[in-house]
Amino acid sequence: MQKHTIVVCDHIHDAGLEMLKNDENINYVFAADVDKTELVEKIIPTADVAITRSSTDVDEFFISHAKNLKAVVRAGVGVDNVDIPGCSKEGIIVMNVPTANTIAAVELTMAHMLSCMRMFPYSHNHLKQERIWKREKWYGYELKGKKLGVIGFGNIGSRVAKRAKAFEMDIVAYDPYIHPSKVTDLDMTYTKNFDDILACDIITIHTPKNKETIDIINEAEIAKMKDGVVLVNCARGGLYNEDALYNNLKSGKIRFAGIDVFIKEPATDHPLLDLDNVTVSPHLGANTYESQYNIGTQAAQNAIEAAKGIAYPHAMNLPIDETTIPSFVKPFLEMGQKIGFLESQMNKSQIVSIKVSGYGEIGKYVDSLSTFVAVGAMSENSSDTINYVNADFIAKEKGIEISSEDCGDSSVYKNLITIKLTTAEGTTTISGTIFDDNVQRLVAIDGFDIEVALRGNMIMFKNTDVPGVIGSVGMVLANNNVNIADFSLARNTQGNALAVVLVDNAVNDATIKELSDLEACLSVSYASI
Numbered sequence: 109m110q111k112h113t114i115v116v117c118d119h120i121h122d123a124g125l126e127m128l129k130n131d132e133n134i135n136y137v138f139a140a141d142v143d144k145t146e147l148v149e150k151i152i153p154t155a156d157v158a159i160t161r162s163s164t165d166v167d168e169f170f171i172s173h174a175k176n177l178k179a180v181v182r183a184g185v186g187v188d189n190v191d192i193p194g195c196s197k198e199g200i201i202v203m204n205v206p207t208a209n210t211i212a213a214v215e216l217t218m219a220h221m222l223s224c225m226r227m228f229p230y231s232h233n234h235l236k237q238e239r240i241w242k243r244e245k246w247y248g249y250e251l252k253g254k255k256l257g258v259i260g261f262g263n264i265g266s267r268v269a270k271r272a273k274a275f276e277m278d279i280v281a282y283d284p285y286i287h288p289s290k291v292t293d294l295d296m297t298y299t300k301n302f303d304d305i306l307a308c309d310i311i312t313i314h315t316p317k318n319k320e321t322i323d324i325i326n327e328a329e330i331a332k333m334k335d336g337v338v339l340v341n342c343a344r345g346g347l348y349n350e351d352a353l354y355n356n357l358k359s360g361k362i363r364f365a366g367i368d369v370f371i372k373e374p375a376t377d378h379p380l381l382d383l384d385n386v387t388v389s390p391h392l393g394a395n396t397y398e399s400q401y402n403i404g405t406q407a408a409q410n411a412i413e414a415a416k417g418i419a420y421p422h423a424m425n426l427p428i429d430e431t432t433i434p435s436f437v438k439p440f441l442e443m444g445q446k447i448g449f450l451e452s453q454m455n456k457s458q459i460v461s462i463k464v465s466g467y468g469e470i471g472k473y474v475d476s477l478s479t480f481v482a483v484g485a486m487s488e489n490s491s492d493t494i495n496y497v498n499a500d501f502i503a504k505e506k507g508i509e510i511s512s513e514d515c516g517d518s519s520v521y522k523n524l525i526t527i528k529l530t531t532a533e534g535t536t537t538i539s540g541t542i543f544d545d546n547v548q549r550l551v552a553i554d555g556f557d558i559e560v561a562l563r564g565n566m567i568m569f570k571n572t573d574v575p576g577v578i579g580s581v582g583m584v585l586a587n588n589n590v591n592i593a594d595f596s597l598a599r600n601t602q603g604n605a606l607a608v609v610l611v612d613n614a615v616n617d618a619t620i621k622e623l624s625d626l627e628a629c630l631s632v633s634y635a636s637i
């Protein structure tokens with residue numbers, strides 16, 4: 109069996125490395141200590157899967173060298189240093205290990221918070237470095253009774269809040285993306301007003317780093333805070349503007365800050381390090397033995413599964429979350445992709461737009477469906493490798509408009525999909541449904557009601573509805589040694605007919621040309637599914 113190469117770009121727990129070593133189908137390369145430029149230029153081109161942490165940027169440079177890469181496994185939570193759209197475009201699946209380091213980050217946040225409140229670094233340095241024993245000099249503050257503002261109430265933020273509550277603090281949480289009951293059920297205050305956070309005694313942040321959250325705390329927000337406020341950041345550097353943080357720590361407006369993360373890491377000459385009223389750690393949020401064991405083993409397992417193509421756990425750029433899609437949807441996704449492929453062969457020209465309509469329950473899944481249809485439609489005529497990850501990006505780049513609509517109930521079928529493909533030459537519209545849970549059937553083609561299987565070699569022959577056409581079509585096919593497997597016929601009210609002929613063997617262009625030369629022929633197309 110062919111071996112898959114997994115490159116480990118950053119340090120992970122030995123238990124994870126052992127798993128990679130012990131899998132006979134995996135060739136693993138440990139490159140955590142290799143210079144990053146050399147890693148990208150020399151080793152990444154050989155990788156089927158890469159395991160990374162925050163020290164390896166998966167950026168344009170990395171992606172451009174990732175010639176064979178199927179997946180990146182981020183051995184941790186934050187993917188702000190992974191160019192997810194760039195990966196999607198190249199068909200690279202990005203996965204993370206979302207909860208394995210939660211407790212480690214929660215407890216580090218509490219450590220920073222306590223350290224700030226007791227101004228621990230002052231007394232620590234006084235005694236250790238200056239050997240001065242002055243107990244009366246270092247009075248701190250208690251957490252009890254203080255208001256804690258929590259920005260971001262996900263895995264880490266919510267657990268920090270629970271622990272802070274055990275310290276008898278009042279918790280105010282700001283997270284526009286959760287249901288307020290997640291907070292209020294814990295007897296804490298949920299707010300949509302960011303000023304309520306700014307009014308707190310201590311503020312801690314636990315959001316991802318993105319356009320919305322960078323500089324979420326800047327000069328203007330700090331100006332609204334209480335004098336002597338304490339700020340903690342164990343999420344990502346730059347969520348609190350670093351210049352504003354520095355200036356206000358220096359002026360004393362911020363009494364103390366606990367900082368684990370910096371915009372640029374390693375941050376060994378950062379101005380914040382010059383200030384006494386800061387406790388710092390070198391991005392240690394995930395660094396407990398327990399957390400690193402969990403992350404290392406989960407990342408290794410996920411990388412092995414991805415390398416073998418078995419599964420992509422915690423994929424961040426698949427068009428669907430397979431675990432949340434009901435089973436009846438999957439055959440529709442498969443059929444949608446095939447219809448897209450069929451239509452692009454029937455209507456061979458530059459694709460302008462794809463419209464996907466869903467009737468019945470399937471209507472709720474038309475967005476996912478449209479990605480599968482796009483994969484099918486673009487596979488035929490594209491030099492790019494199209495897959496579920498990059499289909500939407502490539503469509504956008506090619507100027508193909510993709511739209512979808514949930515049309516409510518169908519009058520005839522429990523679930524029905526209709527796919528309209530428009531090219532520079534014209535439009536093809538096909539509807540399909542699933543019978544008996546898994547039997548794919550086309551039920552309409554370009555306004556003709558027709559029931560036909562979606563498989564094999566298919567000839568679509570449109571003609572004026574006059575006598576003798578079926579015989580002529582049969583004759584042309586017989587003369588060209590093409591055996592008919594199935595023949596379905598439909599007529600419309602405008603005096604036209606459509607025949608869908610399934611044939612046993614592939615049909616050449618000359619035969620199609622002969623069919624198109626028949627007098628009654630309006631159009632003929634051929635597709636092979």
Ligand SMILES: NC(=O)c1ccc[n+]([C@@H]2O[C@H](COP(=O)([O-])OP(=O)(O)OC[C@H]3O[C@@H](n4cnc5c(N)ncnc54)[C@H](O)[C@@H]3O)[C@@H](O)[C@H]2O)c1
Binds near residue numbers: 209
């Ligand atoms: N210091 C470390 O070593 C370390 C360790 C683990 C995680 N982290 C970082 O901590 C952060 C939180 O991780 P998590 O596991 O709790 O993630 P999570 O996804 O479970 O939670 C993030 C929360 O932030 C909320 N959010 C998103 N945008 C927001 C906004 N604009 N305003 C308010 N809330 C917003 C989300 O709704 C979500 O509830 C991430 O940035 C992660 O990278 C750091």
Ligand SMILES: O=C(O)[C@H](O)COP(=O)(O)O
Binds near residue numbers: 183184185395
């Ligand atoms: O987002 C994370 O998981 C943490 O910041 C940990 O990052 P690390 O794996 O580089 O320690």
